Amino acid sequence: MLAIRIFLFVMVCASSLVLITNLYALRKAKRLESSGMRVEGECVDHYWPSGGYVGVVCAYSAGDRADLSVRSSRYSVAPVEIGDVVDVIYDPQNPERSMLSFEVGKRVGFDTGLSVVVGTLAVAAVAGILLTL
Template sequence: MLVGWFLVTFGVSLLFGFLSLILQGWRRRSLPRWGNRASGVCVNLSWTSRGLVSSVIAYEDAHRVRRVTRSLPRNVIKYVIGEKVDVIYDPRGKVRAVVAAENAGSGEYYLAALCGIGGAFFVYSGMHVVL
């Protein structure tokens, strides 16, 4: 019975993670409509474990605070170090900035789908143990 409640609790927490990731993904995708635009510069390159490369872009927000974001991972270098790049950022700082010339990635949605499916599975399994 205790294991069942643990499964239900774990599943519910995954479902809350699902909702949070969906909201974050929606905010990032809608960022070009309501975010602030800033000019940045590529300051570094970052490689993923799959061999893709992202450009690290530094920019200053409206309060003159230096922030960084990354371009979407690609097979080739899109922005070289020193190149100027426009970014769109959330003035409240709740969403990671996106490069203006790129669409926001869909990583949050894939992770949200995993959390939603996992959460539903654990809630369903836990309820069968409890009942």
């Protein structure tokens, strides 16, 4: 019984950590989607994170800053090619905080779905702990 309680406690801690991190990312993406400024950027490079994935680096200008860049998430195939024009959404109060516009919508949907699943796991683990007392 003690092993089950320990496992459930670890599940509560792990799922809570994932949920908090995910809700932060969701809040950031929703804030950018609703109040961010849209500008055109250009894909200037590809990068290869581990696991055989590829991402893109896009440069953009925000106000008087012309040297800003944003990295995409990782994909199995590059979402844009070098030289392609892309829309970038950035936070007007902090122009370094930005996302590629085609990722914002996907990010909001993914984060919402993941929050529901992980939240359900956390509630189920808490219920399991209460039932084993």
